[in-house]
Amino acid sequence: MSCKEIQGLMDPYIDRELDLVRSIELERHMHDCPSCARLHEDRAALRTAIGAGSLRYRAPDTLKKSVQAALVERDRQERAPGRWRWFRLPGPVIAATAAAALLIAIWWVRPVEGALQREVVEGHIRSLMANHLTDVPSTDQHTVKPWFAGKLDFSPTVKDLTAEGFTLVGGRLDYLDNHAVAAIVYQRRQHVINVFVWPTSEGDRGERAAVRQGYNVVWFVRSGMAYWLASDLNPAELRQLAGLLIR
Amino acid sequence: MPHFDAAYNLARWLTRSAEDADDMVQESYLRAFTFFDGFRGGDARWWLFSIVRNTCYTWLRKNGAQELMEFDEAQHSPASNALNPEDLQLRRADRETLREALEKLPAEFREVLVLREIEDLAYKEIAEVTGLPLGTVMSRLSRARRRLQELLAVPAGQES
Structure with missing residues (x-):
């Protein structure tokens, strides 16, 4: 290789992005070519200087607080849209919306469930965003289930549903509805599914479903356990998983 | 909040101003949470970086940052x-x-x-x-x- 070619490969080499064969060639060349060796030295020194130079800016705490406050405010607005918005809508739309909302309120969402839906979806989003999907990453139900013992005062059902197309990814402790809950994580294709499980005093109840912030939520009660599933997976397949969990 | 310092660092370097970086980060996080549906798994940090980057570039263009126009x-x-x-x-x-x-x-x-x-x-x-x-x-x-x-x-x- 010529010096010019070597110089073109110097950065990928320093960044460890160069393949082994060319890395060796480059090292051989540098051994015999002081000029290229010098370039390498300079580039490496530059990297070290930047790396050690603590050039990272830290976000001021005041900014953290104000962004947090803005997010809380945004969340609040979404939950209770400002009244002024209604004035812009034509009457029939308001009436229809109100009627629909009332129906939904009566049929679907008891106040508690509305809040829980939000908590469940937030728990789901948190697990994806904070890069904290699992505490115990394992595709083995016999690893995940015992892991919860001692951490929770109940034992959640953990099933291997690989054959049905739902891969067990692991388990995690989460906190919902004012108590610690088991989060069992499954994956179907690219979709992550959080199954939140905790004991409840309610009697058995069939599946219900809702969409919240673009996520599908399915929940039901079976044998004294509340199950809440959240995912961006389509509702039909999410219900399928719900069925498999209590099969 | 996830990756807050990293997001701030990128915005601070792109805008070269503490004050503007504040605005960029605030806007980026609101956008990130509003358009969370646009996030399809993967590493949330990259996704956040790309939002911060786009927000900053929009700002740079609007504020007549000639360096962007002239960059070649x-x-x-x-x-x-x-x-x-x-x-x-x-x-x-x-x-x-x-x-x-x-x-x-x-x-x-x-x-x-x-x-x-x-x-x-x-x-x-x-x-x-x-x-x-x-x-x-x-x-x-x-x-x-x-x-x-x-x-x-x-x-x-x-x-x-």
Whole structure:
């Protein structure tokens, strides 16, 4: 290789992005070519200087607080849209919306469930965003289930549903509805599914479903356990998983 | 909040102003949470970086940052080929000198350097954040380092 070619490969080499064969060639060349060796030295020194130079800016705490406050405010607005918005809508739309909302309120969402839906979806989003999907990453139900013992005062059902197309990814402790809950994580294709499980005093109840912030939520009660599933997976397949969990 | 310092760091380097970085980060996080549906798994940090980046670029364009308009890969590279590495005596650069030199670079160069050197992203990850082809990331990074080195260099023998 010529010096010019070597110089073109110097950065990928320093960044460890160069393949082994060319890395060796480059090292051989540098051994015999002081000029290229010098370039390498300079580039490496530059990297070290930047790396050690603590050039990272830290976000001021005041900014953290104000962004947090803005997010809380945004969340609040979404939950209770400002009244002024209604004035812009034509009457029939308001009436229809109100009627629909009332129906939904009566049929679907008891106040508690509305809040829980939000908590469940937030728990789901948190697990994806904070890069904290699992505490115990394992595709083995016999690893995940015992892991919860001692951490929770109940034992959640953990099933291997690989054959049905739902891969067990692991388990995690989460906190919902004012108590610690088991989060069992499954994956179907690219979709992550959080199954939140905790004991409840309610009697058995069939599946219900809702969409919240673009996520599908399915929940039901079976044998004294509340199950809440959240995912961006389509509702039909999410219900399928719900069925498999209590099969 | 996830990756807050990293998001701030990128915004701070792209805007070169503490005040504007504040605005960029605030706007980016609101957008991130509003458009969370746009996030389809993967590493949330890259996704957040790309939102911060787009927010900053919109701002840079709006605020008449000429560096963006005038940026041209060709214009920024050929002269440097004439330089012999031996002419470049890397000055012992302290933090402030480095900071100043880095700030003098066009936004496109600052961006790849910040993502690579400070955030330690791999080429593939930088390509994902910036939406640039891998080859462009590589050559841009190479040119950025070359420019930075030139800014930090003094003619041999004049080192104090």
